[in-house]
Amino acid sequence: MKVNSKSLSRVFLPAMRKSLLELGSATKVELSEHLQISFPTISKFLTEMEKNGEVISVGFDKSSGGRRAKRYRYNPDYMQGLAIFLERNETIYTIFNCGGEIKKQGKAPSVLIDNGIYTLTKFIEKVIKANSSKISSIAIGVPGSVDNGRIFYIPGYEQFQNFDLKGYIEDLFSIPVVVENDMNAAVLGFSYNNRIEENQSLVYLYSGQNGPGAGLMINGDMVRGSTFFAGEISFVPQYDERNFSQALKDGSNSSQFTNFESNQIDAISRLVATFTAIMNPHTIIFCRDEVEKEVIDKIAIDSAKYIPSEHLPELTISDWKQDYLYGLQKLCLDLMMNK
Amino acid sequence: MKVNSKSLSRVFLPAMRKSLLELGSATKVELSEHLQISFPTISKFLTEMEKNGEVISVGFDKSSGGRRAKRYRYNPDYMQGLAIFLERNETIYTIFNCGGEIKKQGKAPSVLIDNGIYTLTKFIEKVIKANSSKISSIAIGVPGSVDNGRIFYIPGYEQFQNFDLKGYIEDLFSIPVVVENDMNAAVLGFSYNNRIEENQSLVYLYSGQNGPGAGLMINGDMVRGSTFFAGEISFVPQYDERNFSQALKDGSNSSQFTNFESNQIDAISRLVATFTAIMNPHTIIFCRDEVEKEVIDKIAIDSAKYIPSEHLPELTISDWKQDYLYGLQKLCLDLMMNK
DNA sequence: CATACTTATTAAAGATGTTTAATAAGTTTT
DNA sequence: AAAACTTATTAAACATCTTTAATAAGTATG
Numbered sequence: 001m002k003v004n005s006k007s008l009s010r011v012f013l014p015a016m017r018k019s020l021l022e023l024g025s026a027t028k029v030e031l032s033e034h035l036q037i038s039f040p041t042i043s044k045f046l047t048e049m050e051k052n053g054e055v056i057s058v059g060f061d062k063s064s065g066g067r068r069a070k071r072y073r074y075n076p077d078y079m080q081g082l083a084i085f086l087e088r089n090e091t092i093y094t095i096f097n098c099g100g101e102i103k104k105q106g107k108a109p110s111v112l113i114d115n116g117i118y119t120l121t122k123f124i125e126k127v128i129k130a131n132s133s134k135i136s137s138i139a140i141g142v143p144g145s146v147d148n149g150r151i152f153y154i155p156g157y158e159q160f161q162n163f164d165l166k167g168y169i170e171d172l173f174s175i176p177v178v179v180e181n182d183m184n185a186a187v188l189g190f191s192y193n194n195r196i197e198e199n200q201s202l203v204y205l206y207s208g209q210n211g212p213g214a215g216l217m218i219n220g221d222m223v224r225g226s227t228f229f230a231g232e233i234s235f236v237p238q239y240d241e242r243n244f245s246q247a248l249k250d251g252s253n254s255s256q257f258t259n260f261e262s263n264q265i266d267a268i269s270r271l272v273a274t275f276t277a278i279m280n281p282h283t284i285i286f287c288r289d290e291v292e293k294e295v296i297d298k299i300a301i302d303s304a305k306y307i308p309s310e311h312l313p314e315l316t317i318s319d320w321k322q323d324y325l326y327g328l329q330k331l332c333l334d335l336m337m338n339k
Numbered sequence: 340m341k342v343n344s345k346s347l348s349r350v351f352l353p354a355m356r357k358s359l360l361e362l363g364s365a366t367k368v369e370l371s372e373h374l375q376i377s378f379p380t381i382s383k384f385l386t387e388m389e390k391n392g393e394v395i396s397v398g399f400d401k402s403s404g405g406r407r408a409k410r411y412r413y414n415p416d417y418m419q420g421l422a423i424f425l426e427r428n429e430t431i432y433t434i435f436n437c438g439g440e441i442k443k444q445g446k447a448p449s450v451l452i453d454n455g456i457y458t459l460t461k462f463i464e465k466v467i468k469a470n471s472s473k474i475s476s477i478a479i480g481v482p483g484s485v486d487n488g489r490i491f492y493i494p495g496y497e498q499f500q501n502f503d504l505k506g507y508i509e510d511l512f513s514i515p516v517v518v519e520n521d522m523n524a525a526v527l528g529f530s531y532n533n534r535i536e537e538n539q540s541l542v543y544l545y546s547g548q549n550g551p552g553a554g555l556m557i558n559g560d561m562v563r564g565s566t567f568f569a570g571e572i573s574f575v576p577q578y579d580e581r582n583f584s585q586a587l588k589d590g591s592n593s594s595q596f597t598n599f600e601s602n603q604i605d606a607i608s609r610l611v612a613t614f615t616a617i618m619n620p621h622t623i624i625f626c627r628d629e630v631e632k633e634v635i636d637k638i639a640i641d642s643a644k645y646i647p648s649e650h651l652p653e654l655t656i657s658d659w660k661q662d663y664l665y666g667l668q669k670l671c672l673d674l675m676m677n678k
Numbered sequence: 679c680a681t682a683c684t685t686a687t688t689a690a691a692g693a694t695g696t697t698t699a700a701t702a703a704g705t706t707t708t
Numbered sequence: 709a710a711a712a713c714t715t716a717t718t719a720a721a722c723a724t725c726t727t728t729a730a731t732a733a734g735t736a737t738g
Contacts, residue, residue, distance in 0.1 A: 008724080009724085028687080029685090029686075037725085038727075039687080040687095043688085064684075064735085067735095069686055069687090218618075223558065223618055226620060226652065227649060228619070230617065234616070235616040235646045236616045237612055238576060239579050273574060276574070277568075278569065278570070278572065279555065280563075280566060280567070310566065311564075311565075311566045311568040313565065377695065378696090379718085379719095380694085380695055382717075383694095383695090402703090405703075406715050406716040407704065407716080408715080679738105682738100683734105685735100686731100686732080687730105687732070688730080689729080690730085691726100691729090693727090694724085694725080696722080697720100697721080697722075697723090698720085698722090699718105699721090700719070701718070702715100702718085704713100704714080705715100706712080706713075706714095707711080707713090708711080708712095
């Protein structure tokens with residue numbers, strides 16, 4: 001972070017927002033101590049925020065022998081965010097406030113088609129108008145590789161190939177936009193939703209339409225890779241003659257993780273062992289609609305054959321779409337809180 | 340980084356040091372523009388630094404039509420660092436200044452023995468005295484897992500097990516100390532020495548005394564893992580019945596990478612493919628004394644059998660001990676520049 | 679219920695950095 | 709060589725944040 005003394009207020013404001021939401025509510029003294037910023041400065045900013053309606057007074061604390069402190073909380077409806085994820089068959093969106101409360105959730109026809117960019121634009125325009133411009137940031141999830149808002153690899157949807165979606169939407173609506181890959185958003189969402197402490201390492205496994213894949217977070221950072229190929233676990237060589245993708249297909253017609261046979265369990269267990277030996281993550285996450293509890297248990301037992309069990313990650317199950325949306329929400333929130 | 344306005348000078352000073360070393364030399368205007376800090380502030384700090392001997396004037400620029408600007412450079416000998424790495428059979432150390440110039444380099448008997456901590460302490464004391472207290476920071480590399488200066492897993496050297504080496508030395512000499520794992524230091528050193536741009540991902544492969552291992556840097560961060568098990572690639576399952584370690588031993592008596600047979604090449608190629616499919620690093624580094632150029636070429640060809648070649652990392656060879664020392668130097672420098 | 683004690687808030691003074699104006703030290707032009 | 713022009717440095721005015729002192733608004737006690 002570049003800091004010259006001019007920009008200090010740009011550090012204070014997001015910090016105060018974050019603390020207020022984290023603490024639920026706070027007094028000026030509490031904020032001052034929590035953020036190590038002097039009382040008068042906190043006071044000045046908070047007064048301004050109250051004037052703008054960004055912060056609301058919620059009465060006075062009980063006295064502990066002296067003058068009662070005024071208590072404030074963040075007005076969650078001061079800003080709202082729009083999270084959209086684009087899938088093959090549908091577009092799912094949520095409108096939520098910065099308290100995380102969901103205001104509206106729904107589906108729209110897929111925009112991953114001819115002329116989809118136009119459809120998407122129209123949709124966003126409608127949402128913004130319907131919400132009297134409270135929308136302060138937009139997050140868009142796409143099933144492809146993204147580099148700083150530019151979609152540069154999205155097989156099957158040529159229209160979006162090499163398209164700067166972020167720049168395009170920002171220019172149109174003058175609202176900050178973030179575009180992220182679906183799996184990356186899901187990992188982020190899981191971590192956010194489960195209040196994972198920062199700097200943890202997670203792996204999100206899924207068996208998508210184009211074969212299995214993984215979203216990786218290491219030390220709290222998304223892993224994209226030098227050619228944005230990270231997480232393409234299909235290719236991991238696992239047996240004399242088969243890689244992960246091939247091993248998974250063996251003995252089953254579908255490429256899904258459901259209905260498991262023991263050789264598939266073994267393949268997944270080997271994958272877990274591989275992740276452990278290489279990056280030793282805290283947690284590996286499976287999708288609820290793809291894997292059941294009993295399977296996870298078997299995998300846990302099986303992978304201990306390959307690696308000392310004390311190093312194995314926690315194996316857990318989560319709701320992919322939910323995590324995906326949470327991840328987009330989190331990206332959206334970060335964007336609007338840092339303005 | 341926590342920033343309250345008191346601590347701004349703690350940001351300015353390291354920034355100025357870094358810029359001066361980076362630029363070689365600079366005028367006040369150049370520094371001001373480079374760091375986006377106002378001229379008077381730069382001037383104030385630089386004058387103070389010149390008074391302390393931290394910065395030296397090197398005359399005036401040619402005029403371009405106006406008053407000639409005074410040019411300054413950092414005095415590399417203002418602070419010196421001590422990097423030590425502890426190995427089974429020897430202890431290697433360097434004393435260097437903050438320009439990276441090596442003042443002294445040498446070997447000492449191993450301290451990874453009974454009473455080794457005492458020997459190490461005496462050694463450091465001697466070095467500090469001999470260098471008239473110019474030593475401003477110390478970096479120590481150890482063949483074990485380290486968490487914030489505490490060595491908590493170092494098989495074979497029980498004396499150091501669970502010992503807070505950093506705290507111990509800092510308390511004794513009142514000099515900032517950093518302790519790091521050998522492979523992590525080597526990765527860092529490689530990255531530093533090859534001027535790798537920030538946020539790259541690297542893998543350093545080696546076949547140590549205790550079997551093969553890897554040091555990982557992802558997005559510019561060291562990867563340690565949840566139980567500090569990251570990089571234990573021995574355990575990666577690769578064939579129906581063999582993991583990496585077993586595959587490597589096959590067909591050769593030694594566990595070294597030298598004298599390769601085709602099945603060993605295949606094992607390494609599979610490992611390269613695995614790294615690519617999972618984290619897609621920019622570069623994988625092999626040790627010069629373990630692998631030769633022709634072997635690397637074979638591995639490059641072989642691994643393309645497992646993964647689209649455009650995603651394969653650059654395979655390169657480097658001097659492990661050199662990188663190790665560079666890494667420790669870098670850690671040392673970071674420590675002293677940020678005081 | 680007046681006095682002593684707590685604690686929150688406000689006000690004033692001090693520290694630190696930026697902006698803008700003034701000055702110093704050159705070069706180029708006439 | 710004086711005038712005009714450039715550019716570096718210094719000085720003064722201004723802005724922002726912190727520290728410390730003063731004041732306001734309570735509670736507890738004799």
